[in-house]
Amino acid sequence: MFHKEGHKIIFISLVIVVGAVLIIDYFIQLPWLRTSLMLLFVVFLVLILQFFRNPKRNTILNEKQAVSPVDGKVVVIEEVFEKEYFNDKRIQVSVFMSPINVHVTRYPISGNVLYSKYHPGKYLVAWHPKASEENERTTIVVENNSFGKILYRQIAGALAKRIVNYAKVDDKAIQGADAGFIKFGSRVDLFLPLDADVKVTLNQVVKGGESIIAEI
Known part of the structure; x- marks a missing residue:
């Protein structure tokens, strides 16, 4: 498929x-x-x-858990100040995708889409520290009653020069459902509440729609 x-x-x-x-x-x-x-x-x-393969994923819906939005390797787990939407401290978990990974982006939680914005930008390598703020990217915020608000950011890499984002404000997101696509190498950052219990470790390989990133 x-x-x-x-x-x-x-x-x-x-x-x-x-x-x-x-x-x-x-x-x-x-x-x-x-x-x-x-x-x-x-x-x-x-x-x-x-x-461009799009394998079927078996997402177990759980409002208290956030699943990985993409396939790849966890390259960042740290507390940061998120200044685009929250303007406060969050836990950032970043997943890097190589060109051989599946590049479908999936919703990490079910809920309402509160924010969705595209930012043109540079094409630094996806693991560059400034890629999250300077590269071409989209920022999406989804909220549900159990987990609260999650921000995830699709970030273009040195090869990826087209980000596709299906999320629109007021959409009903379904955990694990197709939320977009990033072409040819990239990264996705998740910004979680400080009280989220992170379930992944650095360099862990995760699978979009199935691997649990954190729970509340």
């Missing part, structure tokens, strides 16, 4: 690969060179397909 954000790119890539293979087969006479070039284009298509 492939994410809808990749349908156009996958179709174009398929046309290019099929055309290239036919041209190579017709014009290239050396068997080893013909085979090598064909394999190169096939590998290119496979990489595109795996990047």
Whole structure:
């Protein structure tokens, strides 16, 4: 199953690969060179397909838990001052996605979308300390009665130059549901209440929609 954000790119890539293979087969006479070039284009298509894959996730709905919004590795767990929305201290948990990870963004909790804003910006590497404030990004806040308010931020990386965000103010978010997509390498920051009990550790690999990040 492939994410809808990749349908156009996958179709174009398929046309290019099929055309290239036919041209190579017709014009290239050396068997080893013909085979090598064909394999190169096939590998290119496979990489595109795996990047836009959208595997089904079994999210166990729980209003007292926040699940990871993305696949990747936990690279930050620290208390910070969040100045865009809360203007107070929060626990930040950041998940870094490499180009080989699934790049679907999922809602960490169910609830009401209170805030959703896009910020144009730079394309620093996603793990750069200033990426959260200076890179292209979107900020979304979701609230429910049990967990309270969670802010999550989609951050573009050096390769990712298009962030897709489906969350709109007053939407009803469903935990684990598709909330957007970040193309080609990126990071997501979560800002949690100070009394949240963080359930992950640094360098832990997490799965979007399934791994529990914290509970209240």
